[in-house]
Amino acid sequence: MASSADGFHALDEKALLEYIKATPALAKQLGNQFEGLQIKEVGDGNLNFVFIVISQSGSLVIKQAIPYVRCIGESWPMAKERAYFESKTLIEHGRLSPDHVPEVYHFDRAMCLIGMRYIEPPHIILRKGLIAGTEYPLLAEHISDYMAKTLYFTSLLYLTTTDHKRAVAEYCGNVELCRLTEQVIFSDPYKLSKYNRCTTPYLDADAEAVRKDDILKLEVAELKSKFCQNTQALIHGDLHTGSVMVTQNSTQVIDPEFSFYGPMGFDIGAYIGNLILAYFAQDGHATSENDRKAYKSWILRTLEETWKLFHQKFTALWDEHKDGPGEAYLPEIYNTAELQLLVQRKYMEDLFHDSLGFGAAKMIRRIVGVAHVEDFESISEAEKRANCERQALNFAKTLLKERRKFKSIDEVISAIQQVQS
Amino acid sequence: MASSADGFHALDEKALLEYIKATPALAKQLGNQFEGLQIKEVGDGNLNFVFIVISQSGSLVIKQAIPYVRCIGESWPMAKERAYFESKTLIEHGRLSPDHVPEVYHFDRAMCLIGMRYIEPPHIILRKGLIAGTEYPLLAEHISDYMAKTLYFTSLLYLTTTDHKRAVAEYCGNVELCRLTEQVIFSDPYKLSKYNRCTTPYLDADAEAVRKDDILKLEVAELKSKFCQNTQALIHGDLHTGSVMVTQNSTQVIDPEFSFYGPMGFDIGAYIGNLILAYFAQDGHATSENDRKAYKSWILRTLEETWKLFHQKFTALWDEHKDGPGEAYLPEIYNTAELQLLVQRKYMEDLFHDSLGFGAAKMIRRIVGVAHVEDFESISEAEKRANCERQALNFAKTLLKERRKFKSIDEVISAIQQVQS
Ligand SMILES: Nc1ncnc2c1ncn2[C@@H]1O[C@H](COP(=O)(O)OP(=O)(O)O)[C@@H](O)[C@H]1O
Ligand SMILES: Nc1ncnc2c1ncn2[C@@H]1O[C@H](COP(=O)(O)OP(=O)(O)O)[C@@H](O)[C@H]1O
Ligand SMILES: [Mg+2]
Ligand SMILES: [Mg+2]
Ligand SMILES: [Mg+2]
Ligand SMILES: [Mg+2]
Ligand SMILES: [Mg+2]
Numbered sequence: 129m130a131s132s133a134d135g136f137h138a139l140d141e142k143a144l145l146e147y148i149k150a151t152p153a154l155a156k157q158l159g160n161q162f163e164g165l166q167i168k169e170v171g172d173g174n175l176n177f178v179f180i181v182i183s184q185s186g187s188l189v190i191k192q193a194i195p196y197v198r199c200i201g202e203s204w205p206m207a208k209e210r211a212y213f214e215s216k217t218l219i220e221h222g223r224l225s226p227d228h229v230p231e232v233y234h235f236d237r238a239m240c241l242i243g244m245r246y247i248e249p250p251h252i253i254l255r256k257g258l259i260a261g262t263e264y265p266l267l268a269e270h271i272s273d274y275m276a277k278t279l280y281f282t283s284l285l286y287l288t289t290t291d292h293k294r295a296v297a298e299y300c301g302n303v304e305l306c307r308l309t310e311q312v313i314f315s316d317p318y319k320l321s322k323y324n325r326c327t328t329p330y331l332d333a334d335a336e337a338v339r340k341d342d343i344l345k346l347e348v349a350e351l352k353s354k355f356c357q358n359t360q361a362l363i364h365g366d367l368h369t370g371s372v373m374v375t376q377n378s379t380q381v382i383d384p385e386f387s388f389y390g391p392m393g394f395d396i397g398a399y400i401g402n403l404i405l406a407y408f409a410q411d412g413h414a415t416s417e418n419d420r421k422a423y424k425s426w427i428l429r430t431l432e433e434t435w436k437l438f439h440q441k442f443t444a445l446w447d448e449h450k451d452g453p454g455e456a457y458l459p460e461i462y463n464t465a466e467l468q469l470l471v472q473r474k475y476m477e478d479l480f481h482d483s484l485g486f487g488a489a490k491m492i493r494r495i496v497g498v499a500h501v502e503d504f505e506s507i508s509e510a511e512k513r514a515n516c517e518r519q520a521l522n523f524a525k526t527l528l529k530e531r532r533k534f535k536s537i538d539e540v541i542s543a544i545q546q547v548q549s
Numbered sequence: 550m551a552s553s554a555d556g557f558h559a560l561d562e563k564a565l566l567e568y569i570k571a572t573p574a575l576a577k578q579l580g581n582q583f584e585g586l587q588i589k590e591v592g593d594g595n596l597n598f599v600f601i602v603i604s605q606s607g608s609l610v611i612k613q614a615i616p617y618v619r620c621i622g623e624s625w626p627m628a629k630e631r632a633y634f635e636s637k638t639l640i641e642h643g644r645l646s647p648d649h650v651p652e653v654y655h656f657d658r659a660m661c662l663i664g665m666r667y668i669e670p671p672h673i674i675l676r677k678g679l680i681a682g683t684e685y686p687l688l689a690e691h692i693s694d695y696m697a698k699t700l701y702f703t704s705l706l707y708l709t710t711t712d713h714k715r716a717v718a719e720y721c722g723n724v725e726l727c728r729l730t731e732q733v734i735f736s737d738p739y740k741l742s743k744y745n746r747c748t749t750p751y752l753d754a755d756a757e758a759v760r761k762d763d764i765l766k767l768e769v770a771e772l773k774s775k776f777c778q779n780t781q782a783l784i785h786g787d788l789h790t791g792s793v794m795v796t797q798n799s800t801q802v803i804d805p806e807f808s809f810y811g812p813m814g815f816d817i818g819a820y821i822g823n824l825i826l827a828y829f830a831q832d833g834h835a836t837s838e839n840d841r842k843a844y845k846s847w848i849l850r851t852l853e854e855t856w857k858l859f860h861q862k863f864t865a866l867w868d869e870h871k872d873g874p875g876e877a878y879l880p881e882i883y884n885t886a887e888l889q890l891l892v893q894r895k896y897m898e899d900l901f902h903d904s905l906g907f908g909a910a911k912m913i914r915r916i917v918g919v920a921h922v923e924d925f926e927s928i929s930e931a932e933k934r935a936n937c938e939r940q941a942l943n944f945a946k947t948l949l950k951e952r953r954k955f956k957s958i959d960e961v962i963s964a965i966q967q968v969q970s
């Protein structure tokens with residue numbers, strides 16, 4: 129295994145064992161027990177290698193970035209320095225929301241390698257739970273907590289301009305991952321691209337309609353420009369239901385390699401957009417034993433609670449820290465309860481509309497862009513899948529274009545329900 | 550003259566002469582002639598020292614930043630590293646708009662010292678020309694050219710995300726100057742501050758009304774957040790009429806020490822806001838020989854032309870370079886003349902409203918904040934001055950709150966005219 133000039137080499141299971149033995153911070157987590165050690169590569173993502181390592185007295189996960197997009201191959205190079213930003217954000221978001229982010233044990237910048245807590249079974253990827261039809265009673269509570277804390281505390285509502293600009297500058301370095309998002313979310317779905325695909329032939333006309341929809345393109349441009357220019361908070365950058373691991377009692381957010389200072393609505397939107405995708409996929413998972421009706425209601429309730437709890441927690445943090453270091457709304461200026469309410473309403477309304485817009489864009493790209501979601505992909509019958517996808521796509525188009533007309537999450541939920549009534 | 554550990558020391562005339570002699574790039578501009586050399590400190594600004602240096606066969610200007618706010622004193626420290634950003638932006642904006650930016654001969658980072666072209670008489674500071682009632686027939690043409698080129702070419706309309714983020718990161722270093730703007734423009738006027746002043750007692754109630762105006766504060770918060778978060782283009786950052794030097798044939802923009810990646814509307818607004826201040830000051834300069842009516846019309850015509858020419862030049866650059874490196878609007882997506890028009894209309898409408906908002910905020914702070922403008926200060930009779938200022942203040946408040954209702958610059962001009970009808 130040749131090491132390149134910059135000290136990087138991709139590890140296989142065997143080389144990883146040697147690496148762990150030579151790294152006290154990792155060896156320690158395994159109780160320095162290497163006999164009968166199990167190492168298994170489980171990376172199901174698009175980009176990286178993930179190894180689960182289990183000894184008799186401990187466990188850990190090793191994630192290593194490689195210098196290209198794993199699911200495409202070496203023909204699509206991708207900055208392996210993303211691992212640096214992933215580890216930095218795991219640490220920062222973990223500090224802010226320790227209950228919902230795995231602990232980082234070790235980071236090796238040259239090797240682009242992160243050692244972190246193994247989120248052990250029965251944790252599964254949320255997306256898989258949603259496909260299986262499993263309810264998670266604490267999910268909305270947990271994810272809203274994670275989003276409220278990570279977004280509030282890294283925004284100018286809490287940070288000084290000095291701290292904010294310093295952090296913004298550093299995360300500008302994660303530009304290649306931002307460019308990947310720009311391409312696959314804000315560009316490719318709206319033009320012919322060799323990477324795009326859809327459930328053909330059923331959705332060919334729908335995909336073409338997306339490429340010819342001027343109003344949609346106008347709105348997507350606005351979202352793209354916010355994504356590229358608005359340094360609102362340290363966002364996760366890839367907060368879909370495949371970046372969340374869950375049990376009935378626990379919610380863990382992984383994989384912030386796309387993180388940078390961007391619009392909060394991009395995270396909230398990624399999450400709620402993927403919940404809505406899960407909703408529209410349910411009919412494809414219905415069987416004679418389980419029509420999934422109750423589960424669909426649960427998804428919508430979860431969607432509702434997620435936004436409402438986020439709103440509540442975020443504004444509570446704002447109230448609690450209004451005399452804190454943040455310089456956006458100085459207490460000497462925003463000095464009455466009435467005015468505080470007025471500015472919060474405006475802020476939250478804008479954030480709501482951003483979230484709906486980004487959520488819709490995330491939905492669209494999962495149906496006509498390069499990377500699809502298992503929610504739909506696991507519906508084996510193509511026509512049935514296409515029908516589910518079409519409903520989701522049409523709803524997303526409306527949501528993107530009309531987002532400013534929605535005054536509350538309840539109105540969004542009514543609109544979702546009307547699609548199938 | 551003691552030199553501090555970082556190699557900085559403030560120069561007086563004598564030390565400057567030695568410095569120039571020892572610096573070939575500067576000595577050359579003087580034809581290496583030091584006999585009968587004239588050196589004169591002319592800094593009239595709030596922050597720095599500016600020396601004009603004239604020899605028998607050449608001339609130059611030396612600008613040196615000092616580590617505090619000159620007009621306040623050492624009690625208000627200010628990053629002298631601003632000189633680095635000023636020189637960087639002079640060079641970058643000078644490359645994009647060479648006719649309207651003085652050439653940089655030399656930059657000394659440790660000494661925070663810039664050597665640049667002397668913008669020789671009859672050039673005067675535009676603000677002084679506006680007070681004197683002088684018309685500048687090419688002003689709108691020139692300044693719109695400067696703004697269109699510097700803003701277009703440093704935005705994502707022209708830059709790749711990679712180049713843009715690299716530049717954004719670097720200019721995050723000019724944070725102290727951004728914080729000064731945040732304080733004096735977006736904060737102090739809206740609260741009690743020891744630095745605020747106004748034409749007392751006449752405007753005391755008006756200043757208080759500003760501090761109690763919830764809607765105004767709500768709108769100012771939105772502008773402040775754009776200022777802090779929206780990295781739209783490399784803006785000058787202090788583009789008032791005191792940063793422009795003019796003759797009948799020439800327009801030169803100086804003093805970009807506040808430059809950073811921020812909202813374009815902040816520059817356009819600074820400029821047009823200060824033109825409108827000049828307009829409202831005219832009644833205070835009227836005499837029995839010159840009622841200033843014709844001059845007021847000229848200012849409004851100039852205002853109109855400035856926006857219209859800017860609009861025209863900016864969109865022409867966009868059309869011309871639509872297949873260029875910029876990634877914001879890919880030609881494969883924005884692929885019809887109709888759609889191109891649609892997105893440009895939206896972009897320019899948003900930019901127009903931003904410009905009006907920032908312009909209004911700049912006006913307000915010059916009447917009830919720390920730094921006033923000579924346009925009004927030179928009206929010696931306090932009550933007369935207060936009346937002019939009150940008209941400007943009331944107009945600015947309306948403009949800030951109602952900016953989204955203005956569809957064109959003509960409507961803005963009508964509104965200005967109605968104030969005095
Ligand atoms: N800390 C962890 N604990 C347990 N499983 C993990 C952990 N991190 C990643 N995984 C597993 O590896 C998969 C891929 O990890 P992820 O960080 O999403 O990689 P990628 O960036 O390639 O998408 C996840 O879907 C999950 O199943
Ligand atoms: N290149 C120049 N040529 C001629 N005069 C200049 C030049 N630069 C500055 N000045 C004069 O010095 C004054 C202060 O310069 P400026 O750059 O605005 O400093 P400050 O940052 O302190 O406001 C200007 O108002 C102008 O009169
Ligand atoms: Mg992943
Ligand atoms: Mg990933
Ligand atoms: Mg100046
Ligand atoms: Mg000045
Ligand atoms: Mg200055």
